[in-house]
Amino acid sequence: MYELSILPSGLRVISHHMPASRSVTICVYIGVGSRYETDCEAGASHFIEHMVFRGSKKYPDSQLISSAIEGVGGILNAATDRESTLYYAKVGSDKFALALDVLSDMLVTPLFNPEDLEKERKVIYEEISMSLDNPSHRVGLLLDEILWPNHPLGRDIAGTRQSVAGLDKQKLQAFMHSHYTPANIVVAVAGDIKRKSAVAAISQAFSGLGGKNEIQSFAPYHYGNPCQIGVDKRDAEQINLMLAMPGMNRLDDRRYAFSILNTILGDGMSSRLFAHVRDNLGLAYSVQSGTEFLHDTGAFSIYAAVDPANLTACVEAILTELESAKTTITAEELTKAKEMSKGRIHLAMEDSRYMAKWIGSQELLCRRVNTHEDVIRLIDGVSLKAVMELAGEYFRKPEMRLALVGPVDKEAVEGLLKG
Structure with missing residues (x-):
């Protein structure tokens, strides 16, 4: 059974107690993905997902972020989809506070260092090229193009080299500020931790999250394409x-x-x-x-x-x-x-x-x-x-x-x- 708590900020915390488990997983879901982007913003959700791993206030470089979790045998990862972005950490139940500290610092106080941004832009170029070069990946992208033509659903989630080239620090931070708001975030916790302590810790960890609590809309899809x-x-x-x-x-x-x-x-x-x-x-x-x-x-x-x-x-x-x-x-x-x-x-x-x-x-x-x-x-x-x-x-x-x-x-x- 799960338990849902809505914090005064609008952020939702949902938890599931697993007393027999020796682990705990924190998933932070953001209600934004590639279909929320304009053509000029294509790839912004994915770019931001990469950048928060580059450094935050308490963990100012990527090695400090990764080693904090990997150093205790944990898993730290993220994924951008069409309609959501996910960040998660899985650790031993006694390391819950550490995992929450890392994830919340990444999302509340990311640095967006200009030098790191340009390095990550190159990494994303390589990711795009890898998908285009790999036939099993490319065929999925091609299918999206003809299944959902002239629509954000039909684009590569990572964007194009051209759109990614146009995403500077100001645009990325503005996009993040618009979508990474309390009412647009769900923090899910499962494992050997009780609801009351989890909610209290999450409320404190994400207290610095700003932005207007407005849920952003996306362009609806209207089916129709003569190209089969x-x-x-x-x-x-x-x-x-x-x-x-x-x-x-x-x-x-x-x-x-x-x-x-x-x-x-x-x-x-x-x-x-x-x-x-x-x-x-x-x-x-x-x-x-x-x-x-x-x-x-x-x-x-x-x-x-x-x-x-x-x-x-x-x-x-x-x-x-x-x-x-x-x-x-x-x-x-x-x-x-x-x-x-x-x-x-x-x-x-x-x-x-x-x-x-x-x-x-x-x-x-x-x-x-x-x-x-x-x-x-x-x-x-x-x-x-x-x-x-x-x-x-x-x-x-x-x-x-x-x-x-x-x-x-x-x-x-x-x-x-x-x-």
């Missing part, structure tokens, strides 16, 4: 492909049924796609599917990497499985997918980091938290009819988008999604 296929032609041994279609938002009551459908189709070696595309046809080393749920849209996607000679056969095999899912999913498959999903939840509940992310992300993005018992009940309530109806609703060729990276000519693949 995107190609990045390059020399390679394989073609990396991603096939996707728009999905549902995170508050849709049917998302658990959609997740079960994903499990049946492409989650694990016992999934339909793995069995057909790899085991039966030998077309790919791995093939997998995934879902993404956002505020006002979502996506269902499938990834594989294949020999150029097998591209058409692989895409056709994937499309066959998507079509088959509309009418042939069995009660046995449904039961297996439910047990797989529930089993993973039960195993993950032992990890304080998982628990902190579970409660923190839901509180930030949904403004409500389903307990594990709630989710188990919702999974058990998914019907065979509901799963196949979702397949029929979402797996339609006119809505599909195909991204290809490798030795492929766009003209030669134009007909793959026709008919």
Whole structure:
């Protein structure tokens, strides 16, 4: 069970006591990500995430920050997403005060040293280049471009070299001041620490956080793109492909049924796609599917990497499985997918980091938290009819988008999604 406290500043603290755990995890969720950025600001959320690791008032350089946590065997990391930014530390439960001191100092009093900013800009350039050079990363970026065209959702979260070049100290600090405000922050704590002491410590640690308590808005997404296929032609041994279609938002009551459908189709070696595309046809080393749920849209996607000679056969095999899912999913498959999903939840509940992310992300993005018992009940309530109806609703060729990276000519693949 979790407990939520809202501080006078508006900052939310949500906690889950795990008395049997020897660790504690602090997750600081900020309600900002790449979709909140204008074209000129593209990459700002990600750049700020990097910069706070460069030094703060008490820990004025990156080595002092990292060694403070790593020196006690802990984990310190962060991640920028489309709609949120996460900073977290996992340490032994007796090191909670240290972890909170490091995280809060990074976020309340970051230095933004000009010399470090220019160094980090170069690091981000390399990160962008790495993603563009790596076919398995590039195909995901290309898919976003054609799935969400002319919209922040379709951009690389890191921005472009051009947009990052235009982000100076003043712009980054102004962006941070607008979004890193108490009402836009959730601090989640899970592990061997009690709520009262956690809330008191967090209230003190983040007392210096300023900014106006105004929740910033983002541009809504309006679906529509005539381009179904995107190609990045390059020399390679394989073609990396991603096939996707728009999905549902995170508050849709049917998302658990959609997740079960994903499990049946492409989650694990016992999934339909793995069995057909790899085991039966030998077309790919791995093939997998995934879902993404956002505020006002979502996506269902499938990834594989294949020999150029097998591209058409692989895409056709994937499309066959998507079509088959509309009418042939069995009660046995449904039961297996439910047990797989529930089993993973039960195993993950032992990890304080998982628990902190579970409660923190839901509180930030949904403004409500389903307990594990709630989710188990919702999974058990998914019907065979509901799963196949979702397949029929979402797996339609006119809505599909195909991204290809490798030795492929766009003209030669134009007909793959026709008919």
